[in-house]
Amino acid sequence: MIAAALELVGERGPNAVTLGDVGQRVGTSHAAVLYHFRTRRDLLLAVLEERDRKARTLLDRCFLDGGLAALRRLADLGHGIQREPNFTKLAHVLQAESLEDDRVGRYFRARYQYIRGGLARAIRTGQQRGEIREGFDVDARAAEITAFMFGIAQQHFIDPDSLDVVAVYADFVGNLVADIALDGAEVDRTPASP
Amino acid sequence: MIAAALELVGERGPNAVTLGDVGQRVGTSHAAVLYHFRTRRDLLLAVLEERDRKARTLLDRCFLDGGLAALRRLADLGHGIQREPNFTKLAHVLQAESLEDDRVGRYFRARYQYIRGGLARAIRTGQQRGEIREGFDVDARAAEITAFMFGIAQQHFIDPDSLDVVAVYADFVGNLVADIALDGAEVDRTPASP
Numbered sequence: 001m002i003a004a005a006l007e008l009v010g011e012r013g014p015n016a017v018t019l020g021d022v023g024q025r026v027g028t029s030h031a032a033v034l035y036h037f038r039t040r041r042d043l044l045l046a047v048l049e050e051r052d053r054k055a056r057t058l059l060d061r062c063f064l065d066g067g068l069a070a071l072r073r074l075a076d077l078g079h080g081i082q083r084e085p086n087f088t089k090l091a092h093v094l095q096a097e098s099l100e101d102d103r104v105g106r107y108f109r110a111r112y113q114y115i116r117g118g119l120a121r122a123i124r125t126g127q128q129r130g131e132i133r134e135g136f137d138v139d140a141r142a143a144e145i146t147a148f149m150f151g152i153a154q155q156h157f158i159d160p161d162s163l164d165v166v167a168v169y170a171d172f173v174g175n176l177v178a179d180i181a182l183d184g185a186e187v188d189r190t191p192a193s194p
Numbered sequence: 195m196i197a198a199a200l201e202l203v204g205e206r207g208p209n210a211v212t213l214g215d216v217g218q219r220v221g222t223s224h225a226a227v228l229y230h231f232r233t234r235r236d237l238l239l240a241v242l243e244e245r246d247r248k249a250r251t252l253l254d255r256c257f258l259d260g261g262l263a264a265l266r267r268l269a270d271l272g273h274g275i276q277r278e279p280n281f282t283k284l285a286h287v288l289q290a291e292s293l294e295d296d297r298v299g300r301y302f303r304a305r306y307q308y309i310r311g312g313l314a315r316a317i318r319t320g321q322q323r324g325e326i327r328e329g330f331d332v333d334a335r336a337a338e339i340t341a342f343m344f345g346i347a348q349q350h351f352i353d354p355d356s357l358d359v360v361a362v363y364a365d366f367v368g369n370l371v372a373d374i375a376l377d378g379a380e381v382d383r384t385p386a387s388p
Contacts, residue, residue, distance in 0.1 A: 015293055089293060095352065096290030099209055099283060109353045140365040143349065143357055147366075148338060151345030155337065158289065159303045163337055171334040172341075179373050 001026055001036055005047045014044055014090040044094050045104055051087050052111065055080070063118030066125025068132060068177055074145075078169025081153045085160065088153040115149070116142045123180070133182045141180070148172055195220055195230055199241045208238055208284040238288050239298055245281050246305065249274070257312030260319025262326060262371055268339075272363025275347045279354065282347040309343070310336045317374070327376045335374070342366055 004025040008017045019040055023033040037043040058077070062070045081088060091108075098104035119142035126132035152172070156165040198219040202211045213234055217227040231237040252271070256264045275282060285302075292298035313336035320326035346366070350359040 013293060089290075092286070093290040093293070095348075096283075096287040099207060099287070099351075105352065109356075112349050112353050113356065136369070137361075137365050140362045141369070143346065143362045144342060144366045144369075147343075147345030147349055147362075148341045149345065150348060151341030151343065152337065154289075154344060154348075155306050155341055157293075158299065159306050162303075162307065167331075168334045168337045168341075171331050172338045175330070175335075175338075175373065179369065 001028075001033065002046055002050050005043055006050055009044070009047050009090055010084060010086050013086045014093045017044075019043060041094070041097065041101070041104070044090060045107065048087075048090055048094055049107070051090070056114075059115070059118060063122050066122040067129050068126055068181060070122050071119075071126070072173055072177055074149075075170045075173040077149065078152075078166040081156050081165050081169075085153075085157040088157050092154060092157075112146060115146045119145050126180075131182060132180050136180065145176065195222075195227065196240055196244050199237055200244055203238070203241050203284050204278060204280050207280045208287045211238075213237060235288070235291065235295070235298070238284060239301065242281075242284055242288055243301070245284070250308075253309070253312060257316050260316040261323050262320055262375060264316050265313075265320070266367055266371055268343075269364045269367040271343065272346075272360040275350050275359050275363075279347075279351040282351050286348060286351075306340060309340045313339050320374075325376060326374050330374065339370065 001022060005017065005022045008021055008025060019033045019037065020030045022043065023030045033043070037046060058073070062073050064070075094104060095108055098108075116139070120138050123132055123138050123141065127134060127138075152163075152165060152168060155163055195216060199211065199216045202215055202219060213227045213231065214224045216237065217224045227237070231240060252267070256267050258264075288298060289302055292302075310333070314332050317326055317332050317335065321328060321332075346357075346359060346362060349357055
């Protein structure tokens with residue numbers, strides 16, 4: 001049922017998917033869907049969780065490996081935003097609808113902390129390996145990279161035609177790597193190929 | 195009536211303000227508010243437009259002056275986010291509710307383009323004055339700064355306690371200025387005081 005909901009959100013965007021649509025797609029009744037997900041919000045949160053679980057493979061590897069090469073791989077995320085803007089929209093819509101919902105709020109806080117924490121670890125790993133310089137605020141930089149990641153996805157879905165999200169992502173990551181690389185470390189401003 | 199709605203959104207956040215509340219605040223009927231704003235969405239868009247008009251004084255000056263000193267003043271925006279998170283929420287909620295509404299979509303596209311365009315102009319002015327180096331993609335950089343601005347405001351309202359938005363804003367602007375300043379140009383990593 002989650003797989004069907006994931007498909008539908010990807011195809012139509014989050015605002016156009018109802019519990020009834022999901023029932024229809026899996027060939028069951030609206031009541032059966034209602035039994036699994038009490039509300040449309042619960043359904044959307046389950047879809048986001050499932051989607052995040054898949055997306056985290058790339059991030060987990062990046063955060064685990066750490067260092068400059070791992071950070072360079074972040075540029076691949078630009079392709080995902082371009083290919084599947086409806087999942088960026090899903091997070092955006094759910095976040096807006098749930099400002100007073102503690103359970104959803106917790107999910108989003110944990111989501112931001114996972115990304116900020118992972119980026120900070122990846123940078124510190126690079127510092128220990130002598131790839132990344134010292135002397136800057138690692139936690140602030142991690143928050144700045146996170147802000148870019150969410151902000152650029154949002155600009156893309158609001159205004160896809162005046163922004164080449166893949167190129168801007170690659171440019172951002174290239175600038176970041178050039179800025180934090182230890183002087184003398186081998187710097188390649190081009191992102192790793194996907 | 196817009197002034198009253200602006201106050202209410204600032205106090206309670208966008209999801210807790212109805213047309214009826216606005217009528218009550220100005221001492222008129224729900225019907226009178228309905229006469230001015232056909233829907234709650236129209237009311238919220240009018241509030242955002244009014245709010246943006248005020249906020250643009252700082253941005254207009256920054257974009258007009260251009261150069262490194264003007265870009266450094268962007269750090270002041272961190273204080274605004276911290277002081278009035280409900281207006282960040284307002285933009286976020288309206289954007290999410292209006293993904294299929296062309297009129298609201300146009301407003302947000304124009305809003306992003308105003309900021310990206312203004313930032314690109316400010317950078318080019320700095321290049322002409324010999325404060326900012328050449329050899330980077332100015333339009334991509336403007337999109338990256340815009341992404342940071344919206345992304346950090348969002349992280350702050352979802353997770354205010356684990357993020358010092360004023361410090362992160364100042365750090366971002368300091369890093370930006372240090373990165374794009376022409377070698378030999380006088381670089382001050384601390385932001386201008388408010």
